[in-house]
Amino acid sequence: EPEVTQTPSHQVTQMGQEVILRCVPISNHLYFYWYRQILGQKVEFLVSFYNNEISEKSEIFDDQFSVERPDGSNFTLKIRSTKLEDSAMYFCASSSDRGETQYFGPGTRLLVL
């Protein structure tokens, strides 16, 4: 069964460093998303991406964040200068169409020290 994959599973970084989180969405899906979940809190939407551009983003997704689809399979989230409060689980998701089921990857646990 097709699934969303994410790498790395864990990332530890120093405050102020750049991190890139990688995702491979389900192959025939056209819509891609990033969510985050701070420990003990709800899952929060960050950004959605369609047709090689951002379609929606939340207030969390400020200038420190960027997304890219560098090739036909990968979808990345870059955090330019990490802060302590960026420590969270980051989930990538994909869907075949707008409003359809979003399938989540296993997540990347990011710890900023």
Place this chain on the structure above:
Amino acid sequence: QKEVEQNSGPLSVPEGAIASLNCTYSDRVSQSFFWYRQYSGKSPELIMSIYSNGDKEDGRFTAQLNKASQYVSLLIRDSQPSDSATYLCAVSPGGYNKLIFGAGTRLAVHP
């Protein structure tokens, strides 16, 4: 601010019982509704999607949607200890292509 509200629980039910999980949402024009299950430290896993008023059944799970009351629920019949997890209600608000999640209800099924 579009919100999705769930009782945080824990909801404790004996094995074999029916577990009833509830969710309300604030955006009246929401169109897509989802229940996800999340085990500790894992990602959300889809249980059910529902788009129209009424009931939708899939195995031991039944989702119920009432758009007039802005209410969606999930029933789990014949609950098993393996159903013990946090159940997340997610809503796609009208005009947006994103999910807004509730905080989740923690379900504990005891033998």
